[in-house]
Amino acid sequence: MSDEASATGREARGEGLVVGADGLARPTWAATDPLLRDYYDTEWGMPVRDERGVFERLSLEAFQSGLSWATILRKRPAFRVAFDGFDPDVVAGYGEADLARLLADAGIVRNRAKVLATVRNAAATVALREDPDGDLAAFVWSFRPADTPRPRTQHEVPTTSPESLALSKALKRKGFTFVGPTTMYALMEALGLVDTHLLGSHRRGSSGVWPS
Structure with missing residues (x-):
């Protein structure tokens, strides 16, 4: 974890999530690298049907x-x-x-x-x-x-x-x-065929395909 993430993030108890400075919970792999974080927040798991x-x-x-x-x-x-x-x-x-x-x-x-x-x-x-x-x-x-x-x-x-x-x-x-x-x-x-966002993640259920 980067120094910035260490200073601004905390691990959500028992969930394998990191809560960032923005108050949003993400898995560790998406919590530090800006590129991965943006991909996680905006794209991963959203329905693609074309x-x-x-x-x-x-x-x-x-x-x-x-x-x-x-x-x-x-x-x-x-x-x-x-x-x-x-x-x-x-x-x-x-x-x-x-x-x-x-x-x-x-x-x-x-x-x-x-x-x-x-x-x-x-x-x-x-x-x-x-x-x-x-x-x-x-x-x-x-x-x-x-x-x-x-x-x-x-x-x-x-x-x-x-x-x-x-x-x-x-x-x-x-x-x-x-x-x-x-x-x-x-x-x-x-x-988006399956939703494997961790329970407690701000993205859980966001695709509209599956309930949270």
Whole structure:
């Protein structure tokens, strides 16, 4: 914890939350770094229901594998430029020149397997529009569970669920890759399919999808 956070924040008793100088309770991971705090306060867990938005988040979750989310968040502007705003139609058409360009771009994560997966997943996203269950956004949201966790501490937050496992398997059948059940659970958290904000957090229940 930074000196500033130590001076202005206190841990909410038994909840794994830090109450900041603004009086708002957040989990430790979102309590100090301004970038993570803003992401937590304004974006994480809010419903995303458009195809491009879901594709972007699915892609970034795949790039995050083995890295910190802060690293990906700091690189997100560069990712958006490099991948043409995560337009699935454009990314699906990438060829060897684009692959070389991306692997030379120090602004993003230059992992060949993850870059290739993003292109492959873009093509799968385009193909999914013909699916009876709808486009990528509708498909992912169809795996929303009947209930959501109610964690009091970060240790109580699940990393997988039956629904994330089912979503992982379903997407793999549709041609997607880098969509393991843990990655898909993180995606479900980010998109608002589940609410894993800790009980007592100022963001708990803020998505409108789940009651607090």
